[in-house]
Amino acid sequence: MGIRDPIHMLSIHVPFRPVPQKRHRHTRAGRTYDPCTAEKAAFLKLCLQDRRPIPAMHGVALHCTLRFTFARPVSHCTPKGLLKRTAPRMHVYKPDADNLAKFVLDALNGQYYKDDSQISVLIIEKRYGDEDSVYVQLRQHTVTDALSSSESHFRTTA
Numbered sequence: 001m002g003i004r005d006p007i008h009m010l011s012i013h014v015p016f017r018p019v020p021q022k023r024h025r026h027t028r029a030g031r032t033y034d035p036c037t038a039e040k041a042a043f044l045k046l047c048l049q050d051r052r053p054i055p056a057m058h059g060v061a062l063h064c065t066l067r068f069t070f071a072r073p074v075s076h077c078t079p080k081g082l083l084k085r086t087a088p089r090m091h092v093y094k095p096d097a098d099n100l101a102k103f104v105l106d107a108l109n110g111q112y113y114k115d116d117s118q119i120s121v122l123i124i125e126k127r128y129g130d131e132d133s134v135y136v137q138l139r140q141h142t143v144t145d146a147l148s149s150s151e152s153h154f155r156t157t158a
Helices: 037-050 097-108 143-153
Strands: 009-014 062-071 119-129 133-140
Touching: 009 037, 037 097, 062 097, 097 119, 097 133
Parallel strands: 062 119
Antiparallel strands: 009 133, 062 133
């Protein structure tokens, strides 16, 4: 089976406003809760509608790519509705990429993989686009991936 075989790769595209993981809260009674629980459930429901989990992804090292697309603000457009030449392509403002990733990884935990500790490579991109959306790609991390990433990204020069 090749790396492009559907059993090894899963792509999910959800029309969902990217949401950062918020800090856990504490009640006066001393209990801790996640303030994002309802949003995570809504996100997971949309993901499950787009693509069902693959059982083979449980218990293996995973390569995960996350692309967060934010709808462009009106200020990026001309009065005629065209995109300004000076409009940025990449989103460099809040929310932080790591908190966006935490939200998605926690929401998919237990459904698309056993635990998010299985993710050995994580690539995150924030950018502008026509509408808010989240794109998730999960694929089994292979020996070839490990060799190529260690050779290309972690070279030291003498």
